[in-house]
Amino acid sequence: MSAVAGPALPGATLTRRGGLYRDAFRRLRRNRAATASLALIAALVFVALFADLIAPYDPSRQFLEAPSGAAPADPLALRDTGKYEAPSAEHFFGTDQLARDIFSRTVYGLRISLAAAFFAIAIVTVIGVAVGMLAVAGPRPFDAVLMRATDVAYAFPDLLLIILLSAALGNEVLGFRSIAGVDASVWILFLAISLTAWPTMARLVRGQLLAIRETEYSQAARALGASQTRIATRHWLPNATGPLIVEATFLVPRAIFAEAALSFIGVGVNPPTPSLGVLIREHFDFVQITWTGLAFPAGILALLFLAFQFLGDGLRDALDPRSR
């Protein structure tokens, strides 16, 4: 009997867990704004993943048609050299001040911003879950340290901290000026963003776990003699995942926005790396000559922001079994 019941138990937990997420997905699909956002995000992630295939040109290739030796005083006259070109079949979004293809740069910019945002979320989630869990299950002083850390994080304006952190971290990571083909300043900026964002996540995890610790199933697991580690990883964490996913979803637009804002005022990613913020910054300078270059990256930024916001709202409703 016991030999049959033993292996059956984990299986039963698994189906029930799959059930919750299938349920949540069904609820999410009924939310039209969230579904549309999810589709849009999937499309943008697809574009970012296959940037090499989708972008027609190298993002740093210059399409100069005439030698750029003697630049005329009138910037409008520079059109003839292949700079500031209006959108055409050849250059979907036109060309920029260095005669580079804006469409290709935007596609790569989307890749960099999205990759960096997911990188930031991974760091925030790992630190947040680890610290939140230690605060609840670990030695008592951890809790006090976490609470102080979140107090400080709430009082410290995050942009100030990000600016200071990224200035302190410098321009290279362990001597590398670029990692995975992306300028080190991108990774440093998003590392700084995640280092300012983890206390919120940790506090959320702590709150969730404190509530779960008092539930009957958690106490039942303890009564059955499960170890603290097993209770934490098999009972607490799976039950706290919903709010974590929601918080992580809301973090994406915040991280992307912080990058864009800081790059915009010149303290973020170093040009010529085409992050969305750098693109918006560069294209603002010649917005009076051609505005399309600005509208596309800014529009994509706004779309990303909106889509993740709606998806986060939808996920919050879908993942909360009590919500109707």
Add this chain to the structure above:
Amino acid sequence: MARYVLGRLVQAAVTLFFVALITFALMHAVPGGPFEARSVERGVSEDFVRQQEAYYGLDRPLPQQFGAFLGRLARGDLGLSFAQSGRSVTDIMLERMKPSLLLGVMSFALVLGVGIPMGVVTAVRRNTGWDYLGLAASTTLAAVPSFVLAFFMLLVFAVWLDWFDVRMGRGFGESWGSLKNGILPAVALGAPSMAHLARLTRGAMLEVLDMDYMRTARAKGLSTHAVTLRHGLRNALIPILTLVGPIFAVLITGSIIIESIFGLPGIGSAFITSVSQRDYGMIMGTTLMYAAVIMAVNLAVDLAYPLVDPRVRLAS
């Protein structure tokens, strides 16, 4: 009450200490000191740089420097600015505070003055054209990054229509007329928060509008106006108040970006220049001031809860 406030103040002092410690550690971790950074462009000798550092006590060990800073801070002295020689950090900050404060007050007024009425109107007229218009406006404003909005407004209203001077910072806050220059920055800064607050107010009002006491108030013969405002909005204020603290933090943080874009000589742009100049005193002063303001607002919000909802008791 007094006990509660005292407890919070002690907590705030501890938090400020850690904010100071983190800022101090980070700014000294930034490569290059305040005098090295400028010696390159000025062609100053190495010896002179060392002399200056010794004069300002920068050659001492870091813990000692931090201790000295705390000692001076306790006496309300933030030291001298390195970049603007001969001026104290407190002086510069007081001068820079005025535009920031004005900008903050203007956009806060916009957030509350437009956001809350917008939320109330869209809730009362739910599922009408007004509601959809408000929803579309607030969704768009919440999605467009404030700096993009800022530049489009600059382009349209200052460059094309020429309603405003492009150099908004000039003389901002020195006369009543110059307040006009703060309109675009205030809108750019406040619009996303305003949209957020409008949506939250709408949700809170919708929940309250269906309550039994609303029907009772109406049955009693009160005017729609009195029912909506005195019985409806009064009870929707709690979730609104919860958002005031975060909104304030967003406005303060956002002002760093907005001031730089519009060239307003405020605290935010002072902070950014001070980081690139390694002006240690200014970095410490501005960061601590921001942190102190945010904590003060959060305390004020918490103290306001019992006024809005008599059931709330302050727990120490």
